[in-house]
Amino acid sequence: MPGLDEVAIARLARARDAHLLRSLRETARRGGGLVERLGKELISLSCNDYLGLAHDPRVVAAAHQALDDYGAGAGASRLVTGSHPLYARLERLLAELKGTERALVFGSGFLANLGVIPSLVGAGDLVLADRLCHASMIDAARMSRATLDVFDHNDLVHCASLLRRERPRHGRCLIMTETVFSMDGDRAPVEELAGLARAHDAWLLTDDAHGLGVCSSRAAEIQVGTLSKAVGGYGGYVAGSACLIELLIQKAHTLIYTTGLPPATIAAAAVAVEIIRDEPELVRKPLENARVFTAALGRRPAESAIVPVVVGTAERALEASALLEEHGFLVVPIRPPSVPAGTARLRFAFSAEHDPESIARAAALLLSHGYA
Numbered sequence: 001m002p003g004l005d006e007v008a009i010a011r012l013a014r015a016r017d018a019h020l021l022r023s024l025r026e027t028a029r030r031g032g033g034l035v036e037r038l039g040k041e042l043i044s045l046s047c048n049d050y051l052g053l054a055h056d057p058r059v060v061a062a063a064h065q066a067l068d069d070y071g072a073g074a075g076a077s078r079l080v081t082g083s084h085p086l087y088a089r090l091e092r093l094l095a096e097l098k099g100t101e102r103a104l105v106f107g108s109g110f111l112a113n114l115g116v117i118p119s120l121v122g123a124g125d126l127v128l129a130d131r132l133c134h135a136s137m138i139d140a141a142r143m144s145r146a147t148l149d150v151f152d153h154n155d156l157v158h159c160a161s162l163l164r165r166e167r168p169r170h171g172r173c174l175i176m177t178e179t180v181f182s183m184d185g186d187r188a189p190v191e192e193l194a195g196l197a198r199a200h201d202a203w204l205l206t207d208d209a210h211g212l213g214v215c216s217s218r219a220a221e222i223q224v225g226t227l228s229k230a231v232g233g234y235g236g237y238v239a240g241s242a243c244l245i246e247l248l249i250q251k252a253h254t255l256i257y258t259t260g261l262p263p264a265t266i267a268a269a270a271v272a273v274e275i276i277r278d279e280p281e282l283v284r285k286p287l288e289n290a291r292v293f294t295a296a297l298g299r300r301p302a303e304s305a306i307v308p309v310v311v312g313t314a315e316r317a318l319e320a321s322a323l324l325e326e327h328g329f330l331v332v333p334i335r336p337p338s339v340p341a342g343t344a345r346l347r348f349a350f351s352a353e354h355d356p357e358s359i360a361r362a363a364a365l366l367l368s369h370g371y372a
């Protein structure tokens with residue numbers, strides 16, 4: 001077998017040749033939708049902090065206070081001594097916002113999916129996933145050892161036909177989708193999928209990562225989400241019935257065998273969720289800003305805070321991103337395998353902090369250079 005470095009070098013060279021090499025670029029996020037890269041200040045149109053809550057003084061103050069009161073870390077798994085009293089408040093707020101009996105907080109959205117899905121289905125069961133579901137959902141379904149089948153994006157007819165064909169041959173059945181698709185910004189027909197689930201004796205799981213705080217959906221029996229996007233902090237959650245949560249506390253490995261969140265992170269999230277609950281005008285802004293952008297491009301109104309501008313090849317996406325950066329905007333190119341080959345794109349994510357003039361300027365740049 002070739003040496004480890006030899007294998008790595010060959011694989012990296014292949015990725016570089018295909019314009020698919022990824023790298024970590026140092027980026028310091030400031031408040032006000034701004035980031036700093038290589039000493040240069042840019043307007044970020046790539047962050048998921050849709051409401052600017054990561055820098056909200058009330059959120060930051062709550063984190064400071066918890067840090068002073070309770071220290072830097074949780075010290076153990078939630079099942080041991082890491083279930084800080086602050087969790088109860090955050091989970092009550094999340095359940096209230098999601099319209100469920102209870103909620104359960106995990107270390108991240110990724111960990112929530114990895115914990116929830118294999119706790120509910122296993123060998124002999126069936127998972128039907130929208131083709132564009134997030135990697136964490138697909139990885140979780142594979143980990144579960146259930147049969148994984150994929151239906152075409154937002155295609156209820158295809159989903160129903162898979163249910164008719166595959167459902168009778170399996171034990172339990174879980175349908176899963178995102179509420180707002182992270183790379184496309186469109187929304188799933190959640191109510192209709194919930195109807196299909198009921199009709200075919202299946203459960204529906206949604207991942208509301210990009211919905212909560214912008215255009216959340218509450219129609220699914222099992223609602224996963226994250227505290228790292230509109231909530232502005234870190235962590236993940238699942239909201240559902242009291243029995244579901246009790247089961248997950250017994251079963252979910254990514255809850256049981258990992259350390260609890262730092263108290264400061266929980267305190268920050270609780271205040272951020274209260275702001276989402278109490279400030280509907282703030283919650284409306286990301287979508288309004290996204291619609292300023294789609295209007296300037298002459299497109300259909302945005303369905304969420306995310307608007308993709310598909311440019312085709314990975315190379316072209318890199319060029320478009322570099323052009324915007326020259327003009328003071330940070331818009332990260334999204335390339336395969338995050339999106340299908342030939343659909344490399346700039347993924348614009350609008351926040352409450354952006355101003356319409358800058359948004360119009362970015363749109364004009366894309367139009368004048370033939371990217372949109």
Ligand SMILES: *Cc1c(COP(=O)(O)O)cnc(C)c1O
Pocket residue numbers: 108109110111134136178182207209210226227228235236
């Ligand atoms: C971002 C994202 C996640 C991961 O959430 P983290 O809290 O960042 O781990 C999971 N699912 C979807 C759909 C996402 O967009």
